[in-house]
Amino acid sequence: GTSEFFEKLSDMDSSQATDLIGQFGVGFYSSFLVAERVIVTSKHNDDEQYIWESDSAEFSINKDPRG
Numbered sequence: 001g002t003s004e005f006f007e008k009l010s011d012m013d014s015s016q017a018t019d020l021i022g023q024f025g026v027g028f029y030s031s032f033l034v035a036e037r038v039i040v041t042s043k044h045n046d047d048e049q050y051i052w053e054s055d056s057a058e059f060s061i062n063k064d065p066r067g
Contacts, residue, residue, distance in 0.1 A: 032056045043067075 031038050036055060041064060043049035049064040 032054075038054050038056075040052045041049060042052065043064075049067050050061055051064045052059065052061050054060075
């Protein structure tokens with residue numbers, strides 16, 4: 001899972017790491033091809049939960065009232 005990903009990422013040189021991260025970015029941005037709005041809910045164990053929302057022209061980041 002995630003720990004394997006970070007282990008592999010730390011073993012790569014900077015150009016390989018950039019290529020890998022770029023692949024994730026393309027996948028994320030392609031979500032706007034099939035949706036009018038994208039909503040991402042994110043929470044770090046030591047922080048509050050946030051909601052990032054975008055319609056590709058504008059975005060907002062707000063604390064999630066659910067926690």
